[in-house]
Amino acid sequence: MESMNEIKRDTLGALISQGKRGDGRGMFDYRTINVQPGILQNPDGSALVSIGKSQVMAGIKFDVAKPFPDRPKEGVLSTSADLLPLASHLFETGPPSDEAIELARVVDRGIRSANIIDLSSFYIDEEKVLAVYIDLFILDHDGNLIDTAALAAMSALLSARMPKVEEGKIIRGEFTGKVPIKEKVVTCTFGKLGDKAFLDPSLDEEKGMDCRLTLATTPSNLVAAQKGGWGAVSEKEIMELFDISLEKGKQLRALLSD
Amino acid sequence: MDKSRIVMPGEMVAERPERIGYAFVDKGKTYSTVVGLYSEGKLVPLEGPYEPLPDDMIVGIVSEVRFSGYSVDTNSAYAAFLSSREIRERYEMGDTIFARIIKTDETRSIELSDAKKLPEGRLVRVSAVKIPRIIGKKNSMVDMIRANTGCEIVAGRNGYVWIIGTGDSNLAEKAIRMIEAQAHTHGLTDRVAAYLKSQKKA
């Protein structure tokens, strides 16, 4: 309901313009973050992450697949997201919504651009490569699903093991060691209202804000970005938020075990 | 309270037929339909949806301005309507009101009256069955929260609680959540009092 969002915008604006947030947080503070890596046995990697009351489960599965025709010697990386109806009264059953597709693609972009997995090492033979599937299961929605999902994906990858491949087939249940991950990529998502930005918007804040900006970073560089919603950001804001992302990245990486 | 015990859906509460809420009679015996506290012919649900009754005072949010009145969001599955003829004030979408239910029909549509617009504040949504505990005996709980936070608390029977004022609304919300989680326990009033005192900003 669009007009209800306008009302939320006014109430939120009153707080934000004073540098305050509904739950008493600082403008660039994360809610409590909890990371549980490797909690499932069936997938090749898994993690359950919560930021505030948002909860996301990530599962990693390997399969043998045909390579893409334009990259015949490279493995395949595929990310998908399910905004489960049990996660929010706002989610309906049915095919993936635009929101789900955007979420999956943004998380994927950070991981892919930073080249944290050497996909050329997934080559098996002329017709076969290893495909790694990252599935994001959104279990509980209280805002900032992107950061929650991206952290879950990264944690799951760090917990993942390479399957044993014999004669072009995966021997399930046997592994040859951990998946070599070169870097830890993290995302920071900011909400914007007027000329004020704030980190890790809660669902209430998302309902009233103008737009969001997600920045995926390595310890020094930007590897992916996505602006969502209407409203604008200035160059100065992008640079400021980039600096804050690098700073906050340290907090997030510290939560990811090797 | 001391004699009450937690019962489960389908659990027998009496060997004879008792006509009490949240229970049903089957072959002469009475069974609970919910997770609740049972004592001496009374069953209090520990959880559950709001079931609107005439004379309930509720907190609602105007969701639509219509030709002859207003549609109001009451945190329930049922539409609530406030006729313009029942009130003197004029409302806008998003206004928060405190109103009385004057009528509900078999399809559970709600009619409201005696409405009053509430000042600027914020909304906390709690489980409707916990509201009596949040209000407290003779408003004792809401009075205690106000004294320690400077915020006026308006608790609607429908589970919407409106926190008014420029006081420490965060602390008020935390206290409300604490009461919601522990509504069924003993000694809650003392614990809430102690908590408010310890968190109160000087």
Added chain:
Amino acid sequence: MVNGKRVDGRGVEDVRPMKIVARVLNDAEGSAYIEWGKNKILAGVYGPRECIPRHDQSLYRAVVKCRYNMAPFSGAEEHGRSGPNRRSKELSKVIKEAFENVIISENFPKTEISIFVEVLQSDGGTRCAAVTAAAVALADAGIPMKDLIGAVAVCKIDGQMAVDPGKEEDNFGESDMPIAFSPRTGEVLLFQMDGNLSREELSRGLELAKNASAKIREVQMEAIKKVYDEPKEDRFLLIG
């Protein structure tokens, strides 16, 4: 089966280890998480809420809806596909029908009560675990019911009837029979079967299932009691 003991050392009446935690999600009205064997399943309940689409509505009662879904990473073998398939649609239907018998839906006309079950990890017997968790989630939401139901499957291994088949027993067993009982009345609310059973075997199977459901109910009630014995303001899912 060796010496009256099964592959994992259990007797024919023994159910695999089970753990249930209620109230693990923040937005859903009621929720529960179950670990049964290696199954890891999450159930969430919304409602009563407005029934959408309108034409599904009933003027006399709440419409009960159910969606059973498996995560693409839930199986031990290949990566599955997201979304409903024929099997999950069938399971959604039989699970919904079991609950329609116990939910007192006349109290909430024109609304819907939605049950969502997500299988995070599967290990044989997911539909029984789904029913068992969903019942706890419904109780957690305060939805009035005539009973707290649970479900368990019975199989035939090496000519003997045994309760709660694990994944291997599921694959190599001679029959599979998932059953949901209403413990209060002894009525059967979910009943499916494949395989080949004599009259005796059928009767024995039903008896085994009935006995097992009493034990399952204990675990469900413990999970619900814990919510009130150890009240928490924050809810989140803790696994392992």
